[in-house]
Amino acid sequence: MKEIDPAIYGSSWFAATMSGSRSRPRLTIDIDVDVCVVGGGLAGLTVAREVAQRGWSVVILETRRIACNASGRNTGFVLPGFAQGMDKIAARIGLDHARELWALSRRGLDYVHRTIRDGKLAGVRDGEGWLAVSKHDEPERIAADVDLLAGSFGANVEVWPVERVRATLKSEQYFQAVSYRDAFLIHPLNYALALANAAEADGARIFEETPALSMDPAGVRKRITTPGARIRAAHVVLAGNTHLGALMPRLAATLLPISTYIITTAPLGERLAGAVTYGGGVSDTDWADNHYRIVGGDRLMLSGRMTTWSGNPKRYVKGLAGDIARLYPQLGPVEIEYAWTGMLGNAVHRMPQIGEMSPGLWVASGFGGHGLNTTAMAGELIARAIVEGDDTWRLFAPYQLVWAGGLFGRAGAQTRYWTNQARDGLARKRDAWPVTLPQFAGAAMVNATMRFLSSIAQRLGAIAASLTGRRAN
Ligand SMILES: Cc1cc2nc3c(=O)[nH]c(=O)nc-3n(C[C@H](O)[C@H](O)[C@H](O)COP(=O)(O)OP(=O)(O)OC[C@H]3O[C@@H](n4cnc5c(N)ncnc54)[C@H](O)[C@@H]3O)c2cc1C
Numbered sequence: 209m210k211e212i213d214p215a216i217y218g219s220s221w222f223a224a225t226m227s228g229s230r231s232r233p234r235l236t237i238d239i240d241v242d243v244c245v246v247g248g249g250l251a252g253l254t255v256a257r258e259v260a261q262r263g264w265s266v267v268i269l270e271t272r273r274i275a276c277n278a279s280g281r282n283t284g285f286v287l288p289g290f291a292q293g294m295d296k297i298a299a300r301i302g303l304d305h306a307r308e309l310w311a312l313s314r315r316g317l318d319y320v321h322r323t324i325r326d327g328k329l330a331g332v333r334d335g336e337g338w339l340a341v342s343k344h345d346e347p348e349r350i351a352a353d354v355d356l357l358a359g360s361f362g363a364n365v366e367v368w369p370v371e372r373v374r375a376t377l378k379s380e381q382y383f384q385a386v387s388y389r390d391a392f393l394i395h396p397l398n399y400a401l402a403l404a405n406a407a408e409a410d411g412a413r414i415f416e417e418t419p420a421l422s423m424d425p426a427g428v429r430k431r432i433t434t435p436g437a438r439i440r441a442a443h444v445v446l447a448g449n450t451h452l453g454a455l456m457p458r459l460a461a462t463l464l465p466i467s468t469y470i471i472t473t474a475p476l477g478e479r480l481a482g483a484v485t486y487g488g489g490v491s492d493t494d495w496a497d498n499h500y501r502i503v504g505g506d507r508l509m510l511s512g513r514m515t516t517w518s519g520n521p522k523r524y525v526k527g528l529a530g531d532i533a534r535l536y537p538q539l540g541p542v543e544i545e546y547a548w549t550g551m552l553g554n555a556v557h558r559m560p561q562i563g564e565m566s567p568g569l570w571v572a573s574g575f576g577g578h579g580l581n582t583t584a585m586a587g588e589l590i591a592r593a594i595v596e597g598d599d600t601w602r603l604f605a606p607y608q609l610v611w612a613g614g615l616f617g618r619a620g621a622q623t624r625y626w627t628n629q630a631r632d633g634l635a636r637k638r639d640a641w642p643v644t645l646p647q648f649a650g651a652a653m654v655n656a657t658m659r660f661l662s663s664i665a666q667r668l669g670a671i672a673a674s675l676t677g678r679r680a681n
Contacts, residue, residue: 209498216300218548219521221472221503222397223280227331229401231273235415236436241265243594244432244441246455248281249402251572252447252581254319254587256414257407261570262595265439266412269434271419275400277451278579281462281512281550283470283499284396285489286321288314289361289389291576292558295356301606303360308603310361314409316585323584324394334392335501337488341373341385344354357386364389371394376486393489393501394579420448420455427568433647443572443594450553454571463553464621465576468510469524472503472549473532474543480506481657483536497629500532508532508542516618521547552577556617559607562586570594571609578654 217223243259245252248270259266274280290297290313298306324333349368355361369383400595404414415434423442424431432439446452450465473585484490484502492498500510512531513524525547532542554576555561570593572586592598613620 213293216273217280217397218550219546220397220470220548221507221509222395222547223548224546225395225504226280226397227397227655228405229273231679232309232414234414234436235267235269235418235434238438239267240263240429240440242267242441243267243443244320244420244430244439245445245447245572246595247449248274248404248414248416248448249277249447249449250275250396250403250583251279251449251575251586252365252445253279253353253400253403253407254584255445255590256412256587257403258588258591259308261413261592262498264595267413267439268414269418269420269432269439270414270416271451272642273416274414275397278449278550278552279583280397281470281548282396282552282577282580283489283501283509284334284394284399284580285391285491285501286317286394286497286580287340287391287489287578288317288581289578290559290582291578294361297559298360305606306409306616307359307361310363312585312589312600312603313581314390315588315671316581316583319584319588320394320445320580321392321397321404323403324414325408327402330397332399333392333400334503335487335489336391337486338391339373339377339486339488339490340388341367341377341490341492343369343381343492345383346399347384350386356665363616364417373545375646376484377490378483378485378538380440381535382492391488394580399418400617410486412545412676422524424453427564428568430568435647445572446565447572447592449573449575450551459565459571459573459609460605462555462609462615464508464556464617465516465518466554466621467515467518467549467551467552467575467578469513469528470546471521471525471528471544472546473507474545475504475505475506476508476539476542480508483539489576493628493632497632498535502649507545514622516622518549519552521549524549524654551638552579554611554621554633555607556612557607559611559619560586560604561607562589562601562604563591564601565609608643 242264243266245256245268248268255268256268354365354367357365366387368387370383372384373382418434420431420432429440430444450463452460489501497512503509512528525544555574559581561571575582589601593601
């Protein structure tokens with residue numbers, strides 16, 4: 209495996225192929241600005257760029273380096289929508305309201321598209337389309353998904369029947385798919401680095417290795433303390449994702465930290481065409497497992513597994529390579545050259561946290577595994593709210609800041625994931641019938657135990673949440 213300085217961007221294929229990375233200074237003198245953004249990921253960068261374009265003074269404080277966390281380590285699928293499904297969103301807030309949110313999510317996707325096109329960012333957009341593939345033969349369910357998305361939300365989606373799916377994803381495990389024709393793929397790290405340059409060109413100032421240590425958000429001028437200097441600002445935007453921690457523990461406690469793991473193979477040459485010829489992104493679960501794409505012409509990049517702690521990515525290489533082998537045995541043994549991890553933040557409702565917590569104190573986080581369009585959307589919404597008084601962000605008001613359940617929440621999420629994995633394994637064994645009775649019974653017992661543990665963890669989380677009644681705002 210290739211070793212890149214993992215301290216900053218992880219040993220990732222994106223880090224190995226990044227361009228335009230440069231370090232920025234620490235903040236060493238006290239300053240006074242209109243807007244202080246905490247966090248130099250995609251959310252913070254987009255807010256700052258949009259504020260600067262509107263002529264206000266703005267700084268970004270970043271604990272380490274720009275895009276060193278999720279924003280520079282993700283798989284680069286730019287999709288419409290949210291981590292939460294549109295059916296669930298509509299069921300909760302009504303169809304008309306859900307349509308407005310869908311349109312905003314599309315605006316986020318368009319924002320990324322325009323930024324790449326107008327900035328002439330070479331090599332950043334490197335794939336088209338997204339297939340959400342089913343591992344079960346369920347034409348009615350796929351047709352219903354497409355009807356809902358196209359009919360109710362005007363999404364540019366279509367059904368791919370089994371034959372079409374298997375012509376480009378040559379795996380017997382796959383059946384029908386929903387094809388998202390407007391989705392596209394990017395090199396996320398190079399996109400984020402270019403966004404930082406664009407924000408600076410518009411007048412934003414970025415300080416790296418400058419953590420915001422404490423904050424007094426009361427009053428007209430808010431005060432933020434960093435190791436070397438203090439800042440006074442009329443507005444503060446908290447865009448620190450799961451890393452905010454001690455700066456505002458109540459807010460940090462509303463996010464469930466989820467680490468997922470990514471591998472990239474060595475060049476596969478002509479072998480790849482015998483397995484995958486689709487140039488877009490592919491996902492075959494709603495969960496963490498099996499999101500993949502081609503990079504560098506003939507390598508496969510695949511993400512999967514999840515832990516509610518940050519694990520060593522090398523430990524997951526074998527399992528993830530096994531996923532590739534199960535999907536595409538025709539590839540034979542593949543060498544893995546890169547393995548890394550990234551941490552995303554999920555709110556309980558799986559929707560972003562966007563809004564004003566108290567006068568002049570804003571939050572932009574909780575984008576989950578669906579952050580490329582939604583960070584762009586949030587950045588624009590919050591900048592418009594701050595500078596122009598626009599209140600479109602209130603469309604997210606139904607999705608409040610809810611305590612994520614602490615240790616119970618983490619235990620519940622982890623157990624639910626393991627349960628799903630065990631169920632998947634069980635289904636595979638059933639498909640590979642005949643299995644021996646002890647094998648089947650063993651898998652069924654694991655499944656039942658996982659479900660039992662999961663329900664206990666969920667209940668404890670719910671009880672704890674109702675006892676504390678904790679809301680962060
Ligand atoms: C493995 C993986 C794959 C993914 N794949 C996709 C995908 O294909 N498509 C998609 O749409 N989304 C994907 N996502 C999700 C997406 O990457 C995230 O939702 C998005 O990048 C979040 O951006 P952010 O700016 O909110 O957070 P981050 O990128 O985490 O940035 C927050 C920054 O704030 C800084 N910070 C925190 N506290 C402080 C402080 N007190 N002072 C100063 N700085 C601070 C942190 O150091 C950090 O750099 C994926 C995520 C992961 C982890």
